[in-house]
Amino acid sequence: MGQQEKVSTSLAGAVSEGISASLAPVDAELERRYPGDPGTRQPVHTVYVPGEAFAADTVRDWGDRALAALDEHAPDAASFAAVLGLADELAEPVYTRVRAKLEREPIEDLRVDFEDGYGGRTDADEDADAARVARLIAEAYANSTAAPYMGIRMKCMEAAVRDRGIRTLDIFLSGLMDAGGLPDGLVLTLPKVTYAEQVTAMVRLLEEFEKARGLAPGRIGFEIQIETSQSILAADGTAAVARMIDAAEGRATGLHYGTFDYSACLGVSAAYQASDHPAADHAKAVMQVAAAGTGVRVSDGSTNVLPVGPTAKVHDAWRLHYGLTRRALARAYYQGWDMHPGHIPTRYAAVFAFYREGFAQAAARLAAYANRTGGDIADEPATAKALAGYLLRGLDCGALDTAEVTRLTGLTLAGLQVYAGPRRGDLTPSAK
Numbered sequence: 480m481g482q483q484e485k486v487s488t489s490l491a492g493a494v495s496e497g498i499s500a501s502l503a504p505v506d507a508e509l510e511r512r513y514p515g516d517p518g519t520r521q522p523v524h525t526v527y528v529p530g531e532a533f534a535a536d537t538v539r540d541w542g543d544r545a546l547a548a549l550d551e552h553a554p555d556a557a558s559f560a561a562v563l564g565l566a567d568e569l570a571e572p573v574y575t576r577v578r579a580k581l582e583r584e585p586i587e588d589l590r591v592d593f594e595d596g597y598g599g600r601t602d603a604d605e606d607a608d609a610a611r612v613a614r615l616i617a618e619a620y621a622n623s624t625a626a627p628y629m630g631i632r633m634k635c636m637e638a639a640v641r642d643r644g645i646r647t648l649d650i651f652l653s654g655l656m657d658a659g660g661l662p663d664g665l666v667l668t669l670p671k672v673t674y675a676e677q678v679t680a681m682v683r684l685l686e687e688f689e690k691a692r693g694l695a696p697g698r699i700g701f702e703i704q705i706e707t708s709q710s711i712l713a714a715d716g717t718a719a720v721a722r723m724i725d726a727a728e729g730r731a732t733g734l735h736y737g738t739f740d741y742s743a744c745l746g747v748s749a750a751y752q753a754s755d756h757p758a759a760d761h762a763k764a765v766m767q768v769a770a771a772g773t774g775v776r777v778s779d780g781s782t783n784v785l786p787v788g789p790t791a792k793v794h795d796a797w798r799l800h801y802g803l804t805r806r807a808l809a810r811a812y813y814q815g816w817d818m819h820p821g822h823i824p825t826r827y828a829a830v831f832a833f834y835r836e837g838f839a840q841a842a843a844r845l846a847a848y849a850n851r852t853g854g855d856i857a858d859e860p861a862t863a864k865a866l867a868g869y870l871l872r873g874l875d876c877g878a879l880d881t882a883e884v885t886r887l888t889g890l891t892l893a894g895l896q897v898y899a900g901p902r903r904g905d906l907t908p909s910a911k
Contacts, residue, residue, distance in 0.1 A: 512725070513772035516868075518900050520875045521776050522588035522628050523830045524817045525735070529596040530608045530631070535615050538626050542585025544820035548786065549578065552793045553824075562794045563801045563825070569832055577827045580877050585823060587876070588628040588814075591616075593647050594635070594670050595740075602643070609647045613654025620662040630666035632704075636677035645684060652699070656692050667701040668735065673709040675719065675726040682728050700730045702778075706737030708744050711762050721769040731775045734766045735816075738780030754780050754803055754815075763812060778814035779807040786821035797825045804829035813872060827876075834873035841866050842887035845898065849890060867898035 528537055553559035559577075560570035591612045593605065600608070612631065619625035631651050634644030648667070655661050669681050685699045703723055705711065713719035724731050741762055742752035753759065759780070766777050782803055786796035800822055807815055808829065817826055845866040870888070873879035881892055888895070 514774050515772060515900060516776075517774045518896075520627070521813055521872070523813065523876050524586075524815055524823070524826050525588040525590055525778065526586045526626075526817050526823075527590050527592050527596055527632070529598070530591050530593045530605070530612060531597065531600065533591045533612055533615065535618065535624075538586050538589065538619070538624060541820045541823065542581045545581045545585060545823045546578065548793070548821045549581075549824050552786075552790045552797075559824075559828070562797055563828060563832075564798075565828070565832060566836075569835060572835060573828055573831045576831050576877060577824055580827050580831075581823065584627070584877070586626040588666065589626045589630075590666070590668055591629075591631045593644075594632050596632075605643065605647055606650060609650040610654050613651045614658060616662070617655055617658030620664070621659070625662070625664065628664040628666050629662070630664075630668065632668035632670055635669065635671035636680050637671065637673075648684070649688070652688055653692075661694070661698065665699070666732065667699065668704055669701050670704040670737070671706050671740065672703050672723060673707045673719075675722040678703060678723045678726040678731070679728075682726070682730055685730065697729060700732040701727075702733040702735050703727070703731055704735045704737050705762060705766055706740035706744070708741070711765050718765055718769055720766055724769060724773055724775055727775075731773075733776045733778055733814075734770055735778040736763050736766065736780040738816075739783065741780075752783075754782065755806060763810070767811065776814065777812055778816070779803075779812040781816035781818050782822075783818065785819045786825075787819070793821065796821070801825040801829045805833060808833045830876055831878040834869070834876075834878035837869065838873065838879060838883075839887065841869050842884060845870070845890070846888045849888070849894075849898070863898050864900060867895045868900075871895055871899050 526541065534540070549559070553562055556570045556574035559565070559574050560567070565573055593609065597605070597608075609631075616625065616629050619629070631648070633648045633651075634640040636644070652661070655665070669678070672678060681701060685701070686696070688694070689696060689698055703710075703720075705720060710719050710723065713722070720734065724734075736754070736759065738754050738759060739752050742756060742758060743749075745758050747756060747758055763777065763779065770777050782796075782800055784796045784799055786793045786800070804815060804826055807813075815826070817823055845863060848863045848866070870879065870884050874881060874884060874892075884895070885891060890898075
């Protein structure tokens with residue numbers, strides 16, 4: 480038994496109490512502004528479909544067209560791996576999982592577009608399309624053919640299209656309510672935001688809808704699309720996107736980068752408009768820092784190089800898309816846009832390779848941390864949280880299976896969630 484140390488203090492208890500009292504407003508502000516990641520499943524991509532083109536079979540049709548692209552241009556694991564440069568040990572598991580994903584859940588998040596992708600239609604056309612889309616999405620959730628997340632991109636809050644956007648949103652949401660209520664996977668996108676006041680206007684609009692239909696306050700959230708320079712850097716030199724998150728009053732669910740509108744806004748010529756342009760990297764870095772800790776997710780944009788035409792051209796487009804997706808994942812942009820069915824095989828290939836490549840090391844590090852066995856890396860609680868989050872993301876999309884994660888970590892799914900933090904209001908992961 481060692482000698483018991485004498486403990487002495489000099490400060491009165493009132494000192495600590497006074498400091499705590501003085502920081503109480505800061506404590507409350509930290510809790511309000513930075514609640515942390517919601518822990519719910521984040522889709523790996525968002526697919527955009529024009530409002531007039533969306534149909535009851537769109538999700539299945541995209542999956543079938545993606546499978547057909549594989550059959551024609553990479554009919555087996557070896558040929559697909561050769562195109563993308565996958566390691567030999569990844570070729571078969573990635574290819575098998577990609578095909579299974581395309582058969583089971585080809586789209587994780589679908590946005591029916593009533594903005595840029597919705598061409599010159601009359602007001603009567605848009606009214607009818609908005610009502611039809613609401614009916615089809617309600618039916619899809621009712622018969623279990625929906626993507627996990629679905630919704631619309633309305634027109635923006637700029638004066639020229641504001642009333643039209645508000646009306647389309649009203650018709651869409653009203654149609655869902657009339658069909659039985661808002662689905663859990665509902666997502667709305669507000670594009671071309673330039674001022675925080677436009678976000679505030681969206682909040683007021685949703686508040687009024689909730690009151691009109693007897694919904695709980697705050698029931699409806701939305702994504703903010705970052706497509707203008709003003710949304711990154713305000714006229715006074717501050718980060719406008721941070722102000723927009725605050726203006727959303729807890730309703731913002733995501734920040735989506737608009738590759739081509741943002742690039743054009745900065746004067747980047749068409750040939751160089753891409754998600755890996757330095758201007759894009761700067762915008763997304765600001766978005767990422769502004770969103771950190773707020774519970775708002777960041778999504779990368781898209782590529783406009785479509786995998787169509789002869790096999791050599793398809794392979795070139797696949798390599799580009801795969802590389803851009805892997806680059807985004809390494810930068811912690813876990814979601815992006817896909818504009819064509821031919822993109823989704825390489826979206827899932829990149830995502831699955833990303834998680835399977837790092838799976839064994841992440842599982843070993845988390846197991847060592849959980850068992851306090853040490854190892855060659857001294858991980859901290861924040862890193863353990865990141866490791867658990869990485870594994871859960873892999874499970875959500877189908878890159879990993881629960882059994883193999885449990886085998887290597889010694890943790891159940893519930894145990895993983897303890898380290899990652901609570902997963903509030905989650906949707907069912909893609910595979911277990």
